[in-house]
Amino acid sequence: MMRRLLVVGPVSAGKTRLSLAVAERTGLPHVELDAVRFDANWNQLSEAEFREHVQRWAAECAWIIDGNYASVRDIVWRRADTIAWLDYSKAVVLRRILWRTLRRIALREDLGDGRRERWTRLVGADSIILWAVKSHGALRKEYERATEVYGSDVLVVRLRSPRDAQRWLEHIESTPRAD
Numbered sequence: 213m214m215r216r217l218l219v220v221g222p223v224s225a226g227k228t229r230l231s232l233a234v235a236e237r238t239g240l241p242h243v244e245l246d247a248v249r250f251d252a253n254w255n256q257l258s259e260a261e262f263r264e265h266v267q268r269w270a271a272e273c274a275w276i277i278d279g280n281y282a283s284v285r286d287i288v289w290r291r292a293d294t295i296a297w298l299d300y301s302k303a304v305v306l307r308r309i310l311w312r313t314l315r316r317i318a319l320r321e322d323l324g325d326g327r328r329e330r331w332t333r334l335v336g337a338d339s340i341i342l343w344a345v346k347s348h349g350a351l352r353k354e355y356e357r358a359t360e361v362y363g364s365d366v367l368v369v370r371l372r373s374p375r376d377a378q379r380w381l382e383h384i385e386s387t388p389r390a391d
Contacts, residue, residue, distance in 0.1 A: 214238070214294045214367075214384070216270075219278040221298025222351055223344050224309035227278040230296065230377055235276050237386045243269050245279025259283060282354070289362040297355055297370045298377060302348045309344050 217234060219227045228244050235242040248265050249256055257265070266284040269275060270291040277288050289295065359368045371377045 215240070215274045216292045217276045217294045217296060218288050218292040219276065219296045219298065220280055220355060221300065222280075222305045222348055223340060224312050225298040225300050225305055226308065226374065226377065227280075227298060230298065230381065231276045231278040233381055234296075234384060237381070237384050238276075240274050240276050241272070242276040242278070245277060245281055245284070249279075249281065263287065280351070285358060289358060289366070292366050294367045294369065295359075295362075296377075296380070297359070297368060299352065299355070299370050299372050300374070302345070304374065305344055305348060306341065309341055313340060 217231070217240065219231045219234075221227050231242050231244070234240065245266070248269075249262055256262070262281075263284055266277075266281075266287050269277060270287050277292075359370075369380060371380055
């Protein structure tokens with residue numbers, strides 16, 4: 213039975229969406245690493261503070277954590293019993309990131325703690341789209357290496373499309389509610 217799930221993948225692949233769906237089915241508590249890492253003004257916690265928060269979460273006996281931070285990989289990959297890797301094509305990721313960012317900007321969507329996307333996230337030096345293009349291949353190689361390092365002690369589920377992720381989700385046992 214899955215007790216500690218880590219969901220990783222490129223920006224905008226749907227890590228949080230999948231994590232929340234698994235949390236809904238299983239009742240496992242969920243944390244999004246981006247929400248831990250950044251405050252309302254997109255300022256980052258110090259590396260030491262971030263690791264401390266993640267260490268506290270990972271020490272729990274059951275959780276779902278989603279996020280990609282190499283700086284805490286040694287903590288969460290070692291504690292996870294299952295890793296769901298959203299290994300989607302660059303085209304899927306770019307389509308999703310463009311749509312997600314435009315929607316968040318237009319609706320002034322609160323990402324938690326008052327954080328909101330800005331137009332600079334689409335263009336310029338802070339463009340999340342440019343970052344996604346540049347990082348896609350490198351991130352895939354990074355995860356391939358990490359699965360070699362940590363994969364012997366953990367179940368790695370490599371999901372190559374949103375359809376794969378949906379099928380995988382449908383096979384996760386649902387915990388009955390006490391409503």
